[in-house]
Amino acid sequence: MSESALKGSAQALQVAFDAALVDLDGVAYRGPYAIPTAPAALNGARAAGMRIVYVTNNASREPHEVADHLTSLGIPTGPAEILTAAQAVARLMAADLDPGATVLAVGGKGLRSALVEYGFVLVSSANDEPDAVVQGFVPDISWRDLAEASYAIQGGARFFASNLDMTLPNERGIAPGNGALVGVVISATGVRPTAAGKPLPTMFHLAAASVGSVRPLAIGDRLDTDLKGARAAGMPGLLVLTGVSSARDAVLAPADQRPSYIGEDLRCLEQVHPTPVRVGTVWTVGGASASVDGRTLIVDGDGIDAVRAACAAAWAAADIGIMVDAGSIPDFRVGL
Template sequence: MLLSTDAPLAEEYDLALVDLDGVAYRGKDPIEHAAEGLAGARTAGMDVVFVTNNASREPESVSAQLCGLDIPSEPGDVMTAAQAAAAVLAGRLEPGSKVLVVGGAGLVTAVKAVGLVVVASADDDPAAVVQGFAPDIGWRQLAEASYAVQRGAWFVASNLDLTLPNEHGFAPGNGALVGVVRAATGVEPVSAGKPEPTLYHLAVERRGAARPLVVGDRLDTDLGGARAADYPGLHVLTGVSDARDAVLAPPEHRPSYLGADLRSLLVAHRAPEPVDGWWRCGRARARVSAGVLELDGPAGSLDLVRAACSAAWEAADRGQPVDPGTVPTLHVDEG
């Protein structure tokens, strides 16, 4: 169920593990209130590490973009899926092993940094293939990866995100491109990125944090990763998964907190409570009756979404899930 706090999240937790695409920015464009929310969290004493499934870019490039969006950061504030994939490779391969890299500069740099040798052809007899997103990946690279995997190379993916949000909409993500190699070989890759907990654990170890909080927009990756890592998660409604998705989320994807945007780090959060057969949160309440979600309260409020989540999750957990057809699109107007 959702959690409650007496103090703002930025005071309750010492480290925010913040996703990028859909949370801090969308493509090249800033997300409204992201800079404001992160600045306030830092002022309150909260540390921030940006944790992204994007493996194509160097941390230096990511931090430069953030600085350009009025979000001060250093390369050490960025943890990428490329770094997580390299850590997975290094955990199994001997130093100096050959790895066929299909991806961008960030993945190449990360693999080299852990003492592995980057190659570009299956004829180089690589011990592993690692694949991460890059916008210029083409047929030849995917073919070389397929040949190597067919010959027995270990197949590792930086992440399996099917889509990548940008300023135009949702583009094919690394998971879609990995699907090409999977289809050609029949081999399922090991994934290093979210929802696997590796990225989060590496970031927490880097900072020495005691009370980390995951912040993301995707229930299946960001919040699923939070559950896998056993960290509380804040779902912000600025990216892929909307409020209705949260209501219908399975247990392994459910957040601990809900917020409209990153300003939700600066406020206390209240959790719904059961009252007379309803789940009540502030002036909003919700219940599930005979599979139908019933809502009562101010439209556009986070409290109504919170109440709806609690009602739907409790019903699903006792074997009487809500009919998805009765769950409306829920718009949130407040911060």
């Protein structure tokens, strides 16, 4: 198998790894509502001895608010178990800017409070000639906010962003994320920000260190942030099919976004994961198998093992320059 191949685990993942670095949107909840299987799965993982840290690119809320939200959903959580992109970008800025630097913050109170904790002085206008602008997601952001940020950057302020997620899943569907709003400021200024959130490795390393983990497992629903970030951090990653990225997306994943494990939802933490086995050109995972004939993906079986077998076959083909025809990927009936 290639280095980026799907892995198996003879132990339940919640036993094989000492900590889970869990994304929130699309993994634990969608908008205000818990993903139905998440509370029992996360509480079960904790009971099995797995330490949990919630790692989110959403910078709009303070850690205690996120913890209260999770607790209200039946997932008892304390603020120390939350790491937000606001905290990560404030730490990054503190390493780059002088103590007491002035900052124009475009974002919610989660971002502002993190900046104050790191000793920055907040200003409200480009006329204050801030040393830096930092942009984080907040749902009621306005044209005036984006314009003020643009004016400050044009005046020489450094530009930072909590994260560059282009989309944000919620209970109604997929909405524009912070990256889409950052794109507006980039269009106006021609300046790209320094970002701190996933898929950069910083948050993963901070989260693992916060609980003293030596065998962390990063868990997410997005290949382009959660799983790409896990690979950048040198950590195994688990893709759950409850959010943005689909089984089809996983089959087509580039090497730097491939997960080490795939599950329908967080219940897979309490399960063993069969190791993909190759015999000739056929990859077998559990009771399912897959192969690539020319550019056609052939899958025998169904369920999550069929997804895993399809990924093993498609990734092995891609590693030798053969990209499967997307039209040959079956409509997998998995996920919530």
